[in-house]
Amino acid sequence: MADPHAPAAADAHGAAADTHASTEADHGSGGLPQFEFQHWGGQIIYLVFLFLVLYLLIDKIFAPRMRRVFDERAETIGKAVEDARRVQNEAQNQAEAGQSELAEARASARRSADAAKARVNEDIARRTAEAEAVQAGRVAEAEGRIGKMRDAAMAQVEAVADDTTKAIVEKLTGKTATAAELKAAKGAA
Template identity: 40%
Template sequence: MASETAGELLHEAAEPHGSGGLPQLDFDTWPSQIFWLAVALIALYQLMSKIALPRISSVLEERADAIADDLDRAEEFKRKAEEAQAAYDRALAEARGKAQAIAAETRAQIQAEVDTEMARADAEISARAAESEKRIREIRDSAMASVEAVATETAGAVIEAVLPDLSDPQAVEAAVKAELG
């Protein structure tokens, strides 16, 4: 009998308990499942509301503050960059103005020097021209005197060769002067 009892026990152990299927759907275990579900939800709610959510919200708040600080710093840097750009533009405009003033002053100095040199050159040219005119007049007067002398001699020689009796050097000289001008 002992062997039968052991065989029956094995057979009972091998046989599933209750109905075949999922134990979650067994209505006999629902009250305990609902109890543990409520306990798990309450514990999860407590963990989330007391530990996880405050940490998450503090991290989110810190990130929002960091982003706001970064935006404020970026705005400050942007303002400083705009001020620097404006200062650069002013300095560039001043430098251009100074460069134009220096260029105008230099042009005026160069023009004054050119005018002075032109006046000096004009005076020198005028002096040389006057001297040249004087020398030309002297040369012309000398040439005219030479022409007059040659013309007088030639006329006197021609008259003496053609009409030796009528030769009058003073008359010949007066006629040559009248003819030459």
């Protein structure tokens, strides 16, 4: 069934389309307004105004702040590098001083060790000389006693030889030899 309102809706739709078409014809080509020459003057003025505002903001506010931050950072880094170099030089000087103190301590220790060694060697030499002197005295004393004992033994050797000779003569001959006979036999030998 056909809708009784259908022709009226189609007419209303057609009328709206005609109104839209006539509006586009009145305004130009119907494209983007930025590309229409009639709007370029206002756009250029707006662009120049925005450029000047941004330039002034950057030049007067943002750039000085950034410059200050960069300068502070450069100053901080410069001070840190200078402090690091100073500390490194101090550390190197302290290391050199420590090395010289160590060398001096080693030399002192070596001198002390050499002096102690010399004292010990002198003490050993003195004690050795004392011990050798004591031993030499004991040896001389012992040699003196040995000499006396030898002389006493030699004196007794003659008596022992006489006794032995008497005993041998008595054993062989069965007679006892007299002292005069023994003396005569010694003189003949």
